[in-house]
Amino acid sequence: MAADKPTKRKRKSPGTAADVGGAFLRQRSDPRKERRFENSSSVGAVLTMVGGSLAALALGAGVFGQWFRGDGTTPHPYALHLLGAGVAFAIAILLFGQWGSLPVRVGDAGVAVERGTEVERLGWHDVQGVLLGGGALTFRGAGMSIVIPLRSQPEAAARALAEARTRIPARVKEIDEKALPAPSDAAGQVLSLEPPQIAGLRCKSSDKLISFERDARLCGRCGELYHKDDVPRRCVTCDAPLLG
Numbered sequence: 001m002a003a004d005k006p007t008k009r010k011r012k013s014p015g016t017a018a019d020v021g022g023a024f025l026r027q028r029s030d031p032r033k034e035r036r037f038e039n040s041s042s043v044g045a046v047l048t049m050v051g052g053s054l055a056a057l058a059l060g061a062g063v064f065g066q067w068f069r070g071d072g073t074t075p076h077p078y079a080l081h082l083l084g085a086g087v088a089f090a091i092a093i094l095l096f097g098q099w100g101s102l103p104v105r106v107g108d109a110g111v112a113v114e115r116g117t118e119v120e121r122l123g124w125h126d127v128q129g130v131l132l133g134g135g136a137l138t139f140r141g142a143g144m145s146i147v148i149p150l151r152s153q154p155e156a157a158a159r160a161l162a163e164a165r166t167r168i169p170a171r172v173k174e175i176d177e178k179a180l181p182a183p184s185d186a187a188g189q190v191l192s193l194e195p196p197q198i199a200g201l202r203c204k205s206s207d208k209l210i211s212f213e214r215d216a217r218l219c220g221r222c223g224e225l226y227h228k229d230d231v232p233r234r235c236v237t238c239d240a241p242l243l244g
């Protein structure tokens with residue numbers, strides 16, 4: 001931090017405008033970051049493809065040997081084995097293969113999944129429930145869910161749960177992260193986020209329409225949105241201190 005700038009601490013003199021406040025109050029233009037995780041194991045994805053091809057090959061050879069050998073009426077002695085192996089292999093690949101999963105993002109703007117050029121986001125303040133099970137960590141919001149597959153995106157899942165633990169602790173009380181690796185600062189690529197779009201949104205505290213971007217204030221922990229005149233002492237969503 002530059003030495004010539006006065007640093008704002010949590011405590012401020014009484015009577016000043018609720019403009020700059022506690023540890024978690026943010027302006028719309030304040031820098032925000034997130035981490036982007038690609039499918040962690042491209043090796044796994046390649047192996048899945050190779051395995052899938054082998055299964056198809058075995059199946060094809062098995063079918064040919066069993067039914068389509070033109071030179072006689074008896075199937076090839078190994079045909080059934082090939083067929084069986086091919087079927088078993090194909091099932092195993094379907095069940096355990098690492099199909100390329102979508103890139104996942106975790107950070108100040110919540111959790112997100114990239115679908116082509118679209119980034120589907122669920123802000124922390126919009127998370128209604130978190131579920132760890134069925135091979136995935138799922139964040140449920142109103143009308144949408146972000147699903148992070150554990151097998152192909154273990155680092156993203158670990159980071160998402162760790163952040164949820166500090167940002168929205170009440171939503172992840174029941175979750176036991178033993179199934180996940182410890183989040184690593186080396187995993188994922190750090191990206192800067194654009195300022196959030198706030199046009200047409202309302203203050204969570206007063207329900208006032210926020211018409212001007214300069215009037216927007218954010219909870220730096222869960223991303224909840226407030227009008228600058230109606231910032232509560234503590235975030236109504238995550239209880240972070242907003243006014244010092």
Ligand SMILES: [Zn+2]
Pocket residue numbers: 219220221222223224235236237238239240
């Ligand atoms: Zn909050």
